[in-house]
Amino acid sequence: METIITILLIFFGGAVATYFLGKISGMLRNIIFLATLVIPAWMFFSTISPDMVLELEILGIDLSIGITPFSYIFAIIVLGLSVIAGFYAVKAMQGKENLNFFFANYLLTIGAMMGILFSLDFITFFIFWEIMTWSSYFMVVFTGKEVQKTGIRYILFSALGAYAMLMAIVLIYTTIGSVNIGDFIDNFHLFPTNLKWLVSILLLTGFAVKSAMMPLHVWAPGAYSNAPMSYTAIFSGALSKMGVYGMTIVLIMIVQQIPNGYWIKEVIAWLGGITAAIGTLWAVKQDDAKKMLAYSSISQLGYIIVGVAIGTPLAMLAGLFLAVMHGIFKSTLFMVVGAIERQTGTSNLTEVTGLIRKMPWTFLAALMSIIALAGIPPLGGFISKWMLYESLMGSNHYLLIIVIFFSSTAAFLYCYKFLFGFFLGQEEKEWSHVKEAPAMMVVPMLILAGFSLLLGVFPGLILKPINEGMQFLGYVSTDNRFWEMSMIFNDWGNQVVMQPIFYTIIAIFLFFLIFLTIKGYKTTRYVTTKDISSSGEIPREEENLTFSIGFMQPFFRAVAPVMKRQMSKYYTGFGKGMEALFDFTRRIYTGNGQTYALYLVIFVIILLLFRDSLF
């Protein structure tokens, strides 16, 4: 029980220590930073078991912290990712300015996320939620790019979500006199009907912002792509899952209790589906890898939301499994982009080409993650997508399947673009100096890529905790039938692993590897860009042979009507309108002292006229 407090204290103390000791020496800072990540993770995995509760009292409100089987799943994501990304960050950020601030903030964010997962009452939850918000804000603006635009948009949407949540919390507190989440769930049926709807919608709004759901996603592309990549790995991988975490609890434990509440679920599921589709389309269009991955994150979160909102046991399993998988492969991809940006100085897909020979290990990590992202077996993405489709069919959401299917198919386009743009294609002289990223960056990426393979082959490793978490949420215990829930497991019977495919695939890989190596060793001939004998004409030096320029134009012509309307334009317009309005109203203060005196007299007259209704 004290472990929970100790973990939080280590994170926040570590953040302070990292900042101040970092002034003494950079080495010391790095050591403290990594220690602050590793020690709590070790403590967590070695000593913590679900169902620990601790009570505190502040301001006359009882606060409690503890851990539930459900938050355990997310704690695994957060701690696992942050430790691995932490090692990456130390190397990736080397030589940048203001590193003390960066690492301190990094720890603050992770501490806050753990705090969110540990909190069993709304006030603690909200406090950590806001710490997470502003510490992640400082990371979004850390690089100083588009600060006033992206940064303000991020903080504005985050605050909007947070305040929606705060309003719900306040309403809950006055209705049941307690901020304990458990009490709230137990007493929810006592709420008047309209309050039930209001509270659920407010809470869902709060969580939808962090999980970048339509139409509250507009902050995400800028925020994800402007933060340093070593932070975005956490930001997209773990921080966005906090929204999913809260949303799941609300959808399953609260909305379930509202009569006609399934409408909320349907709406959320559809919004998730649309998010997935729109996110994918925009991702295909991006030429900057960071932006592409940011949109891709939005669309993947859309899938997760669909799974969670459908809410059948299989859909929930799929959604949560995808949440874990997305954390893993999207972090890897962001790290890959970070590595490429560090080595080449740009993350533009149309500029960088042919890195496969220069950065082979990075390529391997990218390849594995892209396969997982695209949902090709044997990596984890496949299993989650399969389960998602199966659950959608099982619950008769055929129209939604079409949307999701469209989105996953279109996702292949950007998956291809990513791999091809960076790693394949013609080598250019401009990039001939590029070297492989340092080992401290490559190894974390490979570890994560290995995890996505591992979970693809042994999904049971993560499905078991998810199953326990789902039982906490109120799903019936599946006992031994757990593996019969999905066809994909059914086929191989009642077992945890998918050794047969695994072995087959390994064999195929090995075969091709050996075959290609032997064959390639003999016949491969390195040529210059001009030496293309098969294409009938000789390209000039400046012609870029990358496919990624003008990539998939016909496709875009087809979907152009959908993409013409961009949500952020409406928000920008609204914001501009409000600013103009406020700019107009402040002209009440004319600057003329006589006018102010006139206001005073008018005020007296108004008060005298309306005295009966005002007093």
Added chain:
Amino acid sequence: MDTTELIRIGVYGTSILLILIGLYAVLTKRSLIKIIIGLSIIDGGIHLLLIGIGYIKDGTAPIFSPGSENAVARMVDPVPQALVLTAIVIGFGVTAVALSLVIRLYRHHNTLKIDEIKNLKW
């Protein structure tokens, strides 16, 4: 209607008139000096009002002295007078500050028109 009542109405009426005249000056005159004069007129009106509420016909000073113990009923209320003295002093102070500010303003802006002195706005 006896004279007391008339005097009372007259005093109240005059004071309200003074207040309104002052307000008129403050709200419409563009010269800073005139605005200050307006403020002083308002002050004057209010002081008159304050004195007016303590008025008693054939009143005497509120001093207890041997031989006039039964004059209690005719004593004017001393409090308004004390208040008025204080208020006059305060009004004097404010006017002095105001005039010194006007001198500063004139040096800085070279004008006494209030609608030309609005560098600070919005």
Added chain:
Amino acid sequence: MVGSPVFLIAIPLLAAFLIPLLGMVWKELVRIVPGLVLAYLTFLSATLYIDVINSDTIVETIAGWRAPWGIDLVFSPLTGFLSTIMTFMGFIVWLYSYRFKRNVEFEAAKKYFIFLMLLVAASVGIVITGDIFNQFVFIEITGISAYALTAFYTGRNSAEAAFKYLVMGSLSASALLIAIIIVYAQLGTLNMAEIAANIDNMNVEYRIIAMIFFIIGIGVEAEIFPLNGWAPDAYTEAPGPVGGAFAGIVVKAGIYAMVRMMFTLFNISGPMQILIIIGMITLIIAETSALRQDKLKRMLAYSSIGQMGLVLVAFGMGTQAGVFAALFLMLNHAIIKPMLFLSGSYLEFNTKNKYIKEITGMGKKMPVVSAIFVLGALAISGLPPFSGFWSKLSVLTAAADENMILIITLVLIISLVEIVYYFRVINRLFFFDYDLEISVEPHKPGWNGMVALFVLAGIILFIGFYPSSVTGFLDLAARDLMDTHDYINNVLQLGQSIIQ
């Protein structure tokens, strides 16, 4: 006993008049003596406050005339709380401005400290007096010293700001005097407790008109809309520490006078529509005006006005929870806003036009001061775990208790605006590059100013992490304001009294 409440007013007044004489002896005394006086006042007020909390309200009669005949000073959990904050903030402002104008002339410093003393004394007087005319006098003294402090700098537009303040101030003083006349004509007394005891005997029509004039009269100091046209100008043009003193001391006194009048004098119980409406309008207009400001202090000034609107809304709920929340807000605002003003005035010390864009990139040149400014900005926009969050939370819960969902929504929407403009400044401070063309050379802060800032920052963090350290005091103060009956009893029957 270290002293009695009357010292809180008498000693600074005495000091204010002795300062020129002391200055003839040794020029440095002009700077040192106010600090000693304010330190003593803080100590005295705190001791008395603890005394009051442990035993009972102190009612001090002046010159041996018992209430309702004489003037009395009431030092209760509420007034003690406020006067402790005010004297403490006075001390902080002194500490910050100790070396103020050091290199310049002695005369300027002398005037500055004299008026600072007067400002603190009169503001404390507004709070602890038990007599409405006495309160009027203190409001006027506050006003005159505030005009003078606003016009402190020559050569800027400060005289213009001071003149506007003066016009509004003296018009409102006239309104206040009219209100006092009405009350006196009706009830024949000026003592607050006696007025409160007899308020039911007053003609309803007169009562409402008196209340309206009171609102006008006090509203200028309390910065309610539409009487606050002077405030942004005055805050902008006054020296930085004076802006802090306005936000930390003068406004608090104004708000106190307002709620004392509503709660005690007119003995209204239940929700007060008028306060809620005025407060809400003030909040909305001020916060939205702050969004488009290009001067830092002006933005802070509008933000300060908006916060006061929120305080009035919270008071207007008229419940124990509402008053508690309002007092919590006042406490936080009294600490955070001066901190913002003080650190902000270091940041823009060398700028030519005081524009926000001129302090771009200051985070790199003055990291500590900028960090303190950021702390203040986060705290005042109500982000946890800083102190502002707890007060915002208590306002919202108080509103939710009364089922005022519209108010909760509006307050939260306005908070979004607040977050936007504060974060724009934070961005400029830390995340923009230092631009030689528009940014200016930083000013080197003195040790005294840094100590003042660190003390305030420490308090913010402390309240943020241990809100329960202050809630007990706030609760007592809220009870004190709510319980008019107890107030009347204390004053008219002289509970724990001192007669001089």
